[in-house]
Amino acid sequence: MIELKQVSRTYKMGEQLIHALDHVDLAIADGEFVAVVGPSGSGKSTLLHIVGGLDTPTNGQVLVDGKDLSQAGDRALAHFRNERIGFVFQTFNLQPTYTALENVALPLVFARVLPKERRARAERALGAVGLAARLRHKPGQLSGGERQRVAIARALVTEPAYILADEPTGNLDTTTSREIVTLLDQLHQEQGITVVLATHDLEMAALADLQINLRDGSIFAQAAWSGD
Amino acid sequence: MRFADYIRIAMSNLWKRKLRTILTIFAVVIGATLIALMVSLGVGLQDYVTGQLTALSVPDVISVEPKLGESLASVVLGSTGFGPPQEVEEGQAYAYLNIGTLTGQDVERIQAVENVAAVEPVVLIMPRWVQLEGSEKKYQVQLLASPPYEIRQRKLEAGRPFEADERGVAVVAYDFLEAWNLDSPEEALGRTISIRVPLGFQINLFSSKEPEGQDYSFTIVGVFQDSLLSTEVSVPMEDGIEMARYFNQDDEAYTDKDMGLALSVHVDDPAQVDAVARAIEDLGDYTAETAEESAGSLAGGFRAIQAVLSIFGLIALAVASLSIINTLIMAIYERTQEIGVMKAVGATKGTIRLLFTVEAGSIGFWGGLTGVLVAWVIGQVINLVSHLTFLRDYKSFNISAFPLWLILAVIVLCTGVALVAGLLPASRAANLDPVEALRHE
Numbered sequence: 001m002i003e004l005k006q007v008s009r010t011y012k013m014g015e016q017l018i019h020a021l022d023h024v025d026l027a028i029a030d031g032e033f034v035a036v037v038g039p040s041g042s043g044k045s046t047l048l049h050i051v052g053g054l055d056t057p058t059n060g061q062v063l064v065d066g067k068d069l070s071q072a073g074d075r076a077l078a079h080f081r082n083e084r085i086g087f088v089f090q091t092f093n094l095q096p097t098y099t100a101l102e103n104v105a106l107p108l109v110f111a112r113v114l115p116k117e118r119r120a121r122a123e124r125a126l127g128a129v130g131l132a133a134r135l136r137h138k139p140g141q142l143s144g145g146e147r148q149r150v151a152i153a154r155a156l157v158t159e160p161a162y163i164l165a166d167e168p169t170g171n172l173d174t175t176t177s178r179e180i181v182t183l184l185d186q187l188h189q190e191q192g193i194t195v196v197l198a199t200h201d202l203e204m205a206a207l208a209d210l211q212i213n214l215r216d217g218s219i220f221a222q223a224a225w226s227g228d
Numbered sequence: 229m230r231f232a233d234y235i236r237i238a239m240s241n242l243w244k245r246k247l248r249t250i251l252t253i254f255a256v257v258i259g260a261t262l263i264a265l266m267v268s269l270g271v272g273l274q275d276y277v278t279g280q281l282t283a284l285s286v287p288d289v290i291s292v293e294p295k296l297g298e299s300l301a302s303v304v305l306g307s308t309g310f311g312p313p314q315e316v317e318e319g320q321a322y323a324y325l326n327i328g329t330l331t332g333q334d335v336e337r338i339q340a341v342e343n344v345a346a347v348e349p350v351v352l353i354m355p356r357w358v359q360l361e362g363s364e365k366k367y368q369v370q371l372l373a374s375p376p377y378e379i380r381q382r383k384l385e386a387g388r389p390f391e392a393d394e395r396g397v398a399v400v401a402y403d404f405l406e407a408w409n410l411d412s413p414e415e416a417l418g419r420t421i422s423i424r425v426p427l428g429f430q431i432n433l434f435s436s437k438e439p440e441g442q443d444y445s446f447t448i449v450g451v452f453q454d455s456l457l458s459t460e461v462s463v464p465m466e467d468g469i470e471m472a473r474y475f476n477q478d479d480e481a482y483t484d485k486d487m488g489l490a491l492s493v494h495v496d497d498p499a500q501v502d503a504v505a506r507a508i509e510d511l512g513d514y515t516a517e518t519a520e521e522s523a524g525s526l527a528g529g530f531r532a533i534q535a536v537l538s539i540f541g542l543i544a545l546a547v548a549s550l551s552i553i554n555t556l557i558m559a560i561y562e563r564t565q566e567i568g569v570m571k572a573v574g575a576t577k578g579t580i581r582l583l584f585t586v587e588a589g590s591i592g593f594w595g596g597l598t599g600v601l602v603a604w605v606i607g608q609v610i611n612l613v614s615h616l617t618f619l620r621d622y623k624s625f626n627i628s629a630f631p632l633w634l635i636l637a638v639i640v641l642c643t644g645v646a647l648v649a650g651l652l653p654a655s656r657a658a659n660l661d662p663v664e665a666l667r668h669e
Contacts, residue, residue, distance in 0.1 A: 054662050074577045082574025093569045097244055109233050110574035
């Protein structure tokens, strides 16, 4: 369960104050697939960073599983990100010198998992995203869609409760984008992972159970899709 | 994060930027090599000289000399024609250096000090040569008249020391065996040597005329262990004094009237050596030095030389630490996004800090290790070359020596300096804002 209560996040850009998030109230239930939509600069990324414990709000409360992230210290946040959250980014953020397997195993290094088990779990995660045959490839040898699959495997490997995907299809063509979002939906369906997908692509957002519209740091619309 | 993973990731990060890492390590290597080599040269010399000194000296003997009335500088300057005129008394020995000699009175005063067992003069004789009977060859010789308490404590390769009442016997240096074509030290025992003592102090730099002299015969009863004093022949005190009297043409030499320049004081309790030395100095007219002190002052000198030479190494290491800081700050810029990802997937500030610290430490460790290796190789070359050239006859003397403590100390020092250099970059990396870092291209 993710709960945001009156969450604001302001940045200082020179003399100017920027309200990335402005008094946001939000609740995401476990097992939901939520799309956060809005144009760039609407605060989608900031929302994901704050939910994922990568950023802390200027004001307000962030409760994830009943724990208040706005009060947590560096170590607690790092452990939270490691155990509960899987991030997926627009630019994949893979280590170019690591193989797919090493990239996926990285979160397990911080979880103090032994090398042998790291390998086994990373292989399993790569299998789950359909890359069982690409373990030894480096990001440079993979297509954009494959790279994002590696990134999703990295997010999955710690068996998190939440996957936070920030414009995961922003650098991909339409077909591949659809495959990636379908994969996220599949993980949500099969493993019951709560997925929060930030996107400005309404077609992708349409796959989610719930849509949250952000504009200038505020939620102005929220719609549930009852269809499919 | 497990420590093995820190090492693994740090190594892989360093290896990714091979050239830069190698250049940075090279800077550490220069400092480490300088320090290791300089200290190793000092250690080699010190080991050898103190080793020899302890082999030669006996722990319960104190060397006593008269306290110089004038400052040594003015005495030396006066004797060489530069200082103020130095007054000389008629009949004063060693007038040239204007140093006072000791007398029987001095012996009595020192004898009266508690725990002093015996006081003997240090007899100075300058023979022309030593010759083994049956051999034509003559060799230079360092002749010492040794009191029984000294010769008893010296280490012998073969034979025995001489007793207090013996005359006409000698213990000779090990190196004479080869000169005399003797295959074993035992072969020397019982052979006769003769020592030519000239009449008076001769400096025949330009004259080929052999000065008048007298031969003294001795039977070899012992052979010293191999040592630095490679041309030593020791004879009993009475023989030495007899030769010195002939040499000086003075029947009163080494009598109560003139006990020479220095005295050898035997202490009955080895634990009291320092106390006795201080008590003798407290008499006011003497300087006293124990064997340990003379070895110690020598060691102190070596340490000073080492320190001065090592300063260059330390300066090089300081420059290397700047290079390490530079390398790591560059690495942070390059790896900002990577640091962001690491934080996103669960790295704490402490993890990132330790990771960069380990990278810094590794640069220092490998630099130190390589530096010691390079210094060791240079040291071996120096030893080899010196044994082929100017140290041909001193094969046991290694100028450069690498005890384990030196190897470890240099590696620890380099790693430590690198760790300190890593503090600033590591905390910069740790404090990067993950959101900013992820956005970094």
